[in-house]
Amino acid sequence: MSSRVLMKGNEVIAEAAVRAGCRHYFGYPITPQTEVMHYMAKRMPEVGGTMLQAESEVAAINMVYGAAAAGARVMTTSSSPGISLKQEGFSYIAGAELPAVVVNVVRSGPGLGGILPAQGDYFQATKGGGHGDYRNIVLAPASIQELYELTVEAFNLADRYRMLALVLGDGALGQMMEPVAFRETEPVEQVEKPWALTGRKGRTEHNMITSIYIEADVMEVFNAKLQAKYADVTRRETRVETVDCDGAEVILTAFGLTSRICRNVMHQAAKEGIKVGMVRPITLWPFPSQTYADIAAQPSVKAFLDIELNCGQMVEDVRLAVNGVKPVHFHGRTGGNLPTQQEILELVRQLAGRSAT
Amino acid sequence: MKPVFTRTTGLTDKPFHYCPGCTHGIIHRLIAEVMVEMNILDTTVGVSPVGCTYNNYEYFACDMIQAAHGRAPAVGTAIKRVHPDNMVFTYQGDGDLAAIGAAEIVHAAARGEKISTFFVNNAIYGMTSGQMAPTTLVGQVTTTSPFGRRPEFEGFPINVSEMIATLRGAVYVERVAVNDFAHINKAKKAIRKAFRVQQEGLGFSMVEILSTCPTNWGKDPVSSLRWMEDAMFKQYPLGVYRGQELEV
């Protein structure tokens, strides 16, 4: 028996984590995600867990590093400027092969920016703001229900592959309320962690968690190991939603919030006799490149139109995947402004060759 | 005849990479000996800093983690929250703790995190070859204070023990030194007291240990000990700044 409730996105993030077995949360206030920490402050004591408001986002990510090393399921959440602060920590977590979950409730930037929703952290999330050759799994929910599902899945993916899983939300998802159906219990994967710091307790060797490899050959072997892991994740965990792409003339592509607007545009376009499909990546890393390549090869497809709340970030990966086979266009809004269905539809009409202008 | 001084099993066999005469080695040995004597080697997790001792996770025989520069108190906080029954210590130099890590040490202490910090103060940055540290003395020549530290441009050194002792959560704070036999024995007692304070769950404990850096001070190891006595002791008086009365 599951329960269905109307809940705010930020609180869903927290509840999902708790249900996924997370018992340690380290946070810092920043709009528009602070409610995650408020919720955790009350919820964690109920399950005997820790909620600690750290002295900074830097401290928080280092607490995540420590708790992950100690073998615990652990999460921190923040928003864009705070996520910038955490980048060194992300690199350490990758270099030490630790499982951890981070949620970025994206606000507009750059700099202190604004507090309204945006998608301007795609580069930061997928290309890394941290140093070195590493990847994080990046998940992009487009609804409150999906926010719950993907936050739970983030913990399983993190443990399965010993890496960081980042849920890339946005200020709208964080603040809005939608019905969400929680499962009674979560399919929490139990993963053995013989490498974790528990105290030696009779082990013949002491465990060491580190990301330093001073010798070139040792470092290179380690990097090859990470790359092999990332190749494995790419093969097995790439997720994408495609809608009505067969026989479509124009392919809209978007992640998260803007995909919801695109869905409505598709219905409008259909009424005008324009066949519009949509590609919605759910994992931004690994990026569903093959899906774009396959769709671009379809003769009916005239063009792709990428809609984002930024100045053009995911579109670069779309262009790489489409590889020049079909034109890829971009339309973005920033600052917290959203594109209207009308402005997207007009672009669709033009691309489909149906526009009066 | 029986052995009265042998190499502790709290250290691994790996030889230390530190400079000849650097007193980090003495301090490592004291911490390792205390862990063995208190029978906590199997339940302790230590946190290595960034600095000359970045890799001392290879020297201590307990579970260890290497932390980003300055963040060891945050890392240790989390480990202790996950495993409250384990002992947790951080080992940090003056750049790690008092420069980039200033916020983390203050807040771990203020929160009264039940961890023990061993703060090794040699008034200079060692690993990166001799820059000024927050604890560099006025007039001391370093690569970034080539005219000697000038208060007008480079300000004054920080007395960390005195500062941390103002925080209620820091229940035991003592400054010691390792310049001679008597002081080394006192330093070992302080390290033991810090772990005992942690065992009793009383709060945050810190032992500041004055140490040498012969290479970057430009002195031989023996003269370095004398400079510690002549110059550092004046700026950094030894003694208990908090928790004198604690009987543990």
Next chain:
Amino acid sequence: MPRTEFTEERCKGCGLCVSVCPQKIIALQKDKLNSKGFHPAGIVDMDRCTGCTLCATICPDVVITVYR
């Protein structure tokens, strides 16, 4: 009679033990080099060793074992 042993391979020739020995019986062995290129310290007159452990206590590389 007390005895000290030096694990010469670990010694860095820093001289701290030489400076603290109350009997002044420790010296760097100038005729020897260990594999790291240091002159290891050693006892020149074991008969006068009192097993006080001052040398072992000050040694930063845990080179010295003392028997009494």
